[in-house]
Amino acid sequence: MTDQVSTDTAVVRALRKIRVPQTRRNRELALILFATLINGSAVALVQLGALGAIDWSFLIYTAAIAVLVLALHVVLRFVAQSADPFVVPIATLLTGLGLAEIYRIDIAKGAEGWDAFSTRQLAWAAIALAGAIALVLILRNYRVLFRYTYVSGFVGLLLLVLPFIPGLGTDANADVWVSLGFVSFQPGELAKIALAIFFAGYLVRTRESLTSTGTRFLGLTWPRARELGPVLVVWGVSLGIIVMQRDLGTGILIFGMFIAMLYVATGKTSWALIGVTLAALGAFLASRVLPYVGERFTNWLDAFNPDTINGPSYQLVQGIFGLAQGGLIGTGLGQGRPELTPVAESDYILPSLGEELGLVGVFAILCLYMVFISRGIRIGLAGQDDFGKLLATGLAFTIGLQVFIMVGGVTRVIPLTGLTTPFLAAGGSSLVANWLIVALLLRISDAVRNKPRVVIG
Template sequence: MTALPPLRGKAVDLTGTFARYPVPVGAQLPPYRRRELWLLLFAGLLATAALAAVVLAIDGSLTLSVFTYGLGFSALWGLAHLAVRRFAPAADPILLPLVAALNGLGLVMIYRLDLAKAAAAVRAGKHVPPGTAQLQLVWTLLALIVFVLVLAIVRDHQTLSRYAYTAGLAGLVFLLLPAMPLVGATINGARLWLRIGPFTFQPSEISKIILMIFFAGYLVNKRDVLSVVSRSFLGMHFPRARDLGPVLVAWLASLGVLVVEKDLGSSLLFFGMFLVILYVATERASWVVIGLALFMLGAVLSYKLFGHVQVRVDGWLHAFDGDNPTNKSFQLVQGLFGFAAGGITGTGLGQGSPQRVPFANTDFIVASIGEELGLAGIMAILVIYGLIVTRGLRAAVGARDPFGKMLATGLSASLALQVFVQVGGVMRLIPLTGLTLPFISYGGSSIVSNAAIIALLLRISDSYRRPASATPAAPLFDPTAVADSPTQVVKTT
């Protein structure tokens, strides 16, 4: 790991006992913080250029409001930059600009879909539906508030390990809340939502973070037990039968989500997250084999027993058979037609017909992007997601404590799994699951929870990137030091 660049000037402590990095008086920003600021400016310019392209394609002229919105978007993420500089000044400088770029493109695409739906309603003589772009902008503001609060409150990620079992209980409660008769709400066939007055919220988005804290804390304490080998088969070492309890509990919990809430996406996501972090904790490939075997068993049982799973699988396998293209596979087929129309470079922002796909701004926003930005645009977005996951795993590798390693790995894996499941479903690689695309799809629950994930990853990266002298740690033995006498104590820093 490259050491942080030296800072000139006299260092002062701006945050008392919570200081994370010595900030010199009158000094300029460190190079990595200046890099973050420039990348954020580029993300703002990218979002402004995309909005200008949409407005120019539809209205034929640009107005001052385009640049006003672009300036406001840049200022919003500039405040997030100041929060990182204040609460985690040594954190990874790449994560925040990558997320800002995705959020900017998502807001523009949601606005473009609002315009397309409004135009289609006018042509059909129907009532113009309310737009969702402004509401998503409000959710973005709330997400950034949560982002700042997480950075400000969680000054040391290791303190979260003290509440691991409490987090596990809270995570299960959040998962079960939608099944309650008074507060739970069924939308589009899935019972995932809490309805509070005119607002709805998806608690599973919060529970995935809370449960990841529990998984990390539990496996840090139990990984030695779970790594014990019982017998070997085909070169793989398998655990003892009595140690299979955690995997079986996670498997049954994921099946419970599938049965009670009819949510295939969250079921896959929770079990996949636990399996990844279990493998990282134990370094036993046998756990992956056992997990995949349980997953296949659960998939077969779910297909045989539950009608909503049969509809998803049949619509996936036989999308173009019989009346499926105009019936249960209509959404999937229209999305594939959108990809075909976009080709390599796309039709151009504002020049396609993405509104033909149902739920184009949530489940199928990647198909809308594929139509207007083409394969090149999709690949660029997937590269950005890959960079976010890579930087998260880098924070996991650099973390100085086992809990931080587990937590960063699990959070990064949750983002990777969510992108794979969502994009794979739209591209007909796997059955549709209903998950949203992080930071791009319309949805307040998703963007708020994912903003909290990014804040935790920045906190963990700050803990290992800051100078060792600013990190209170137990003294380490220096093998190169030689004591003059048996009673002399060698101190190292």
């Protein structure tokens, strides 16, 4: 009798192992179809609002992106059945909404063909999804990345210095772009992934020394002076990026990512306080020493000054006016004037969407980001090894911090920096990097649910 009960229990467990992953994939498929329906409807509404008719050619191109998303879903059914079911649908919906608004701005500006940002965004979306599919297929075990900790750090730093190599840099406002003749890209977007791998591996190896007993003060255990070395090095590298590349956003992003991962690795609140203090000190010094950073702070604090409203702060003010024009429910897709704001398809994509979708639409978009980030953090916290835990939480926090920096900048909560809003904004480098992050989160989440707990380090 006991043997029969044990056999029945084993059969039930085996069936459950088969059923639960399939349930996740079925849920993911339903959400992908729902996201695709919303994206297609958004493009159609843009065309009806701006043109008064449906242009089926662009809708067909958009459908091709949906086919690639479904291809990623099919791949997950075979090689990562237990992967998180919410990450891909959310990334798909955000990408589609951004594409629809970029297309709307192109219509207003009369841009067509390869000169249109929406055409290039479609091409980059296809490349990004192909890259995500390839990474899911190739990276069967994400733990192999731990072996390449220092290689990843070197690659990350190499990507950051690429714009300074003669013949590769461009004449953009910030030294963050690299031109290969036929295409330009921003290597800093890929650098954040390489540095996240490096930080995760490094902190796993050095966690014991970083969590060693320090001095007790104000109810917190503060690290000893010799443990501050890595933090000061990363802080110095971040300031170097701000000074040499004139890229305030990337410097803040890299330092913030490191401090967040350091806090997760050690559990010490003092590290977070030290990081915030150093970030504030660095921002203050940069605003006093570097003219372009000081100008950003001036535009932030005194945006509506009559002397600057038609000059340096014009973009910020126009974005705020656009959000105000949208009100609660927006003007409707295709019926606003987002093109009045400079670089509306990139830096100011959120105010563009806010004008046509209103406060309700902006709130929905922020909720999508919140769910995406929470799923990433959940994947990390459920991780069975320290490396996967740090990598997943670091990548999720990076997306969250980038959203906060951009949303805070365009709404005048903080000074505006030169980053892109993940998935939404026009920019091939950003889109590719963010979909690679999606692929990494999928691989880690699949391993979390399938493998026994393993300690690395």
